[in-house]
Amino acid sequence: MSDTTIYYLQMLAESELSSKPAVSGLTITETKIKEYRFNRFLYSLVGEQWQWFDKLKESDESWKAYSERDNLRTWVAYYEGAIAGYFELEIDQQREVEIKYFGLTSAFIGKGFGGYLLSYAIQQAWQTCKAKRIWVHTCSLDHPSALANYQARGFTLYHQEIEG
Structure with a gap:
């Protein structure tokens, strides 16, 4: 198995957001x-194609504790x-917001939805x-475009590591 590179990115001010315009017909609802x-x-619908399998093994109790928290x-x-896709935002005590999960379903990849959905996620966080x-x-x-999309929206890389 090959090594995996993990990229950590951040945005420190709302003014750093370089948003994409709304996509006609796409509605986003909390x-x-x-x-x-x-x-x-x-998580399964969006993550299956990207090998998001680790959390699928968790119990109902674990999923409930994770996703029904007030700060998620x-x-x-x-x-x-x-x-078409989804995102989760986790807010910590210092009001640092992590985009926990973000992605599109396979039917909507390559249709220009990712840039706007990420812009919307960032706007909701701010x-x-x-x-x-x-x-x-x-x-x-x-x-392959995930890192570029984050950077195009204004995130900057602050750390990366290799997992073997």
């Missing part, structure tokens, strides 16, 4: 009623009634979550 089974479904918020993107800092990590197993 899931205000928390339901761990839905978060697990989204989830948004889902829909296009013509279909789930405005709705009142972030003082936003950070995210991605890796070399993710979509």
Whole structure:
């Protein structure tokens, strides 16, 4: 098995955001009623193609504890009634917001949705979550454009490591 590079990126001010314009027909909704089974479904739906398997082995209790916390918020993107993608934002005590999970479903990759969905996620972190800092990590197993999308939106790389 080859080594995996993990990239840690951050944004320190809302003014650093270089947003993409809205995509016509794409609606993004926060899931205000928390339901761990839905978060697990989204994780599986979006992450399967990127080898997001580690959390799928967790128990219902673990998923419930993770996804139904007050400091975790989830948004889902829909296009013509279909789930196009989702993101989760985790807010810590210092108002540092981590984009825990972010991605598109396979049917919507390559259609220009990723830049806008990420822009929207960042806007929600700054405005709705009142972030003082936003950070995210991605890796070399993710979509080949993932790192470039984060950087194009204004994130800067602050750390990287290799896992063997």
